[in-house]
Amino acid sequence: MARRKKIYEGKAKILYEGPEPGTFVQYFKDDATAYNAEKRDVIEGKGVLNNRLSEFFMTGLNHIGVPTHFLKRINMREQLIRSVEIIPLEVIVRNFAAGTISKRLGLEEGTALPRPIVEFCYKDDALGDPLVSEEHIIAFGWASQQDMDDMVALALRVNDYMSGLMYGVGIKLVDFKIEIGRVWEGDYQRLIIADEISPDSCRLWDIETGQKLDKDVFRRDLGNLTDAYTEVARRLGVMPANATHMPKPTLIN
Ligand code: C5P
Numbered sequence: 001m002a003r004r005k006k007i008y009e010g011k012a013k014i015l016y017e018g019p020e021p022g023t024f025v026q027y028f029k030d031d032a033t034a035y036n037a038e039k040r041d042v043i044e045g046k047g048v049l050n051n052r053l054s055e056f057f058m059t060g061l062n063h064i065g066v067p068t069h070f071l072k073r074i075n076m077r078e079q080l081i082r083s084v085e086i087i088p089l090e091v092i093v094r095n096f097a098a099g100t101i102s103k104r105l106g107l108e109e110g111t112a113l114p115r116p117i118v119e120f121c122y123k124d125d126a127l128g129d130p131l132v133s134e135e136h137i138i139a140f141g142w143a144s145q146q147d148m149d150d151m152v153a154l155a156l157r158v159n160d161y162m163s164g165l166m167y168g169v170g171i172k173l174v175d176f177k178i179e180i181g182r183v184w185e186g187d188y189q190r191l192i193i194a195d196e197i198s199p200d201s202c203r204l205w206d207i208e209t210g211q212k213l214d215k216d217v218f219r220r221d222l223g224n225l226t227d228a229y230t231e232v233a234r235r236l237g238v239m240p241a242n243a244t245h246m247p248k249p250t251l252i253n
Helices: 046-063 099-105 134-139 145-167 225-235
Strands: 006-009 013-017 023-028 031-034 039-042 070-073 078-082 089-096 112-122 171-185 188-194 202-206
Touching: 023 046, 046 070, 046 078, 046 145, 046 225, 089 145, 112 134, 112 145, 134 145, 145 171, 145 188
Parallel strands: none
Antiparallel strands: 006 013, 013 023, 023 078, 031 039, 070 078, 089 112, 089 171, 171 188, 171 202
């Protein structure tokens, strides 16, 4: 049997060549890393949850006209995506202070920001993904001025969509990170949302209790990560109400 070609292996996902040109298969691993992979573990079931949650968010975005790379889910851990040329930036949107902005600017975690703040980090593990400005991005040619405008517009649309969706299930979207890629349609380039949107890349706090339902549970040793992600999935109706994270893969359609 022919072995499929691995294109890239990251910390939480593997990309394989897709069945047709212009497609990849994205496989979600159970590996969890934090602090630039200084802290690592394998969290059983995380990949299954993130595959389902990313499918859910990206399908919704596709439906409201925010283009994403998501084409379809293949199985519990894999989805078919459009191949894109990733812009080497992490685009972060913050509604409330937490994490690095709290440290950097001395803001208490949970402080409401005057408006959503969009930040860019240069994707480079060896450098620890440093925060960069528009000046750096344009001067080093990572993206053009037009790309910058398009990226900010896309990021803010994702923020409005995700904030509303989460508010509806009693969750506050504190911040999130997306990655954006280029696709070519004829002679035209278009930017679309790529990578994943999941509790690995968002901060999600219960509105009533403030309980953290995201990767900070792992980063800060606050409890069981799969329980937190399962709760997000349950509230959104992505998993049936009685589903807990199964020790063995269990197909939930
Ligand atoms: O760590 P920081 O506060 O800058 O993170 C902001 C948001 O971006 C958080 O939701 C975090 O989960 C996400 N993030 C990420 N991948 C990174 C850095 C941050 O998903 N490499």
